[in-house]
Amino acid sequence: MARMTWTFTPEHVHTPDAVALRRGYYDDVASRYWKRPATEAEIDEGLAGDGVERLTPPTGQFLVARHEGEPAGCGGVLLLDAERAELTRVFLRHAFRGLGGAAGLMRNLEDAARALGARRMVLNTRLDLVEARAVYTRHGYAEIPAYCTGPYMDIWYGKEL
Template sequence: MTWIIAPEAFDSPDATSLRRDYYAEVASRYWKRPATSEEIDQGLAGDGAELLAPPTGQFVVGRYGGEVAACGGVVMLDATRAELTRVYVRPVLRGRRGASLLLNVLEDEARRLGARRMVLNTRLDLIEARSLYVRHGYAEIPAYCTGPYMEIWYGKDLVCQVSAAQTGSV
């Protein structure tokens, strides 16, 4: 089985399904109970996903053995800084290197949009995500934005490099 991770419209049926699953998981963990379908709809309404398309950003979908499995996006905050967002791998497909490959592709997409630095915000309870970011060279930074679900911020300089995604071995 192999991963294929590629840009896809944030509102395609597969991308929408992944975005719903992402929101359901992070909201359920935050509320410590399953999010309802109505709450997921509410959370996705006006969430700024339209920025996840060039020239302001990019959204990618990952498939594992052809199965829709992962997603993530980048949004340009200014001419040289991109924000990593909506990074998600379906639970049944975790532990198969998908998250690392997803980050590599998203960093490449940010570079293509002109970013030289990637930043992100997350919550303290999302320990797996925080561990992933640190393993990939992200370091804690001062807050660059505020919001009710933002508790820790990370940043990483994007050096010019060729990742596995660019060489076709994803």
């Protein structure tokens, strides 16, 4: 059997693939939070003014993960200060989970943070996003004190790069 290939490339957040993946991410996390499918209007509202324009050098980076050339996931890093980057919008479409993409995406996001000068990665997430939390801990992230606050933040993680 041929080996399935993954690629992870920097991409502007407004390309069609990046927009579709960002919408998929928001749909997934919002639908889980509300315990019902998010509407298109709710997704539009959630993405409006969400600060993704900062996910480009020198303040950040956005990556698109492709499996066999098909857009399968995304993630971003945002510099918080001279030494810390925040991991954000990490997402793999459900059809691509379990195929090794999460590990590659995490490695590439950490490399992107290092390239921006970060020495530590931090993130916040919700307790109900158990798959995401499992990925983070599997890749060496440990619980840390809260470094920010917000309505959708239950737990914070960090890792030295």
